[in-house]
Amino acid sequence: MPLVRREELMCASLPGHKWCPIMSGKSGHECVDILNTLDSCGGCATLGDEDGRDCSSIPNVDEVKCERGRCKIKSCQKGYVPGQGACVPIPGHAKAKRAGILHARHDSF
Numbered sequence: 001m002p003l004v005r006r007e008e009l010m011c012a013s014l015p016g017h018k019w020c021p022i023m024s025g026k027s028g029h030e031c032v033d034i035l036n037t038l039d040s041c042g043g044c045a046t047l048g049d050e051d052g053r054d055c056s057s058i059p060n061v062d063e064v065k066c067e068r069g070r071c072k073i074k075s076c077q078k079g080y081v082p083g084q085g086a087c088v089p090i091p092g093h094a095k096a097k098r099a100g101i102l103h104a105r106h107d108s109f
Contacts, residue, residue, distance in 0.1 A: 007031065016069070020044035020052075034069055041066035060087035 008019045011031035020032045023039060023046050032040045034052065039045060043052025055064045055071035063074040076087035 004029070018044055021046045036066050038064070038066050041071050042069040058086060062087075 008029065008031075011017050011019045014031070016033055016035035017031050018034045018040075019029050020034075020040055021044065022028050022030050032044065034040055034043055038056050039054045041053050041055045043050070045052040045054045051069070053071055055061075055066050058064060058071065058073065060077045060080045061073055061075075062077050065072050065074065071085065073082035073085075073087060076082055079090055080087040081090050082088075
């Protein structure tokens, strides 16, 4: 059995792992822990996997992690708060007035 196929099968046997294309532009695949990996959280972000997301690409995020396959926003840049899986403008803040956003409650998705 070819080495790559063996690695793919080993990856599939690990709970919470998926065989994903390498994101850096190199060809090939790697075994990714989709429950904890920031740039492939919940699935292979490179495949356009419906569940996969690069948590670090969330606009206006300051601190974020991948927890149990979901992006968990810990903090946002100044003028924003975690809400509805994003960093949303703070109500009453100058940026919020321009965006027309009133409130937000959730910090993971």
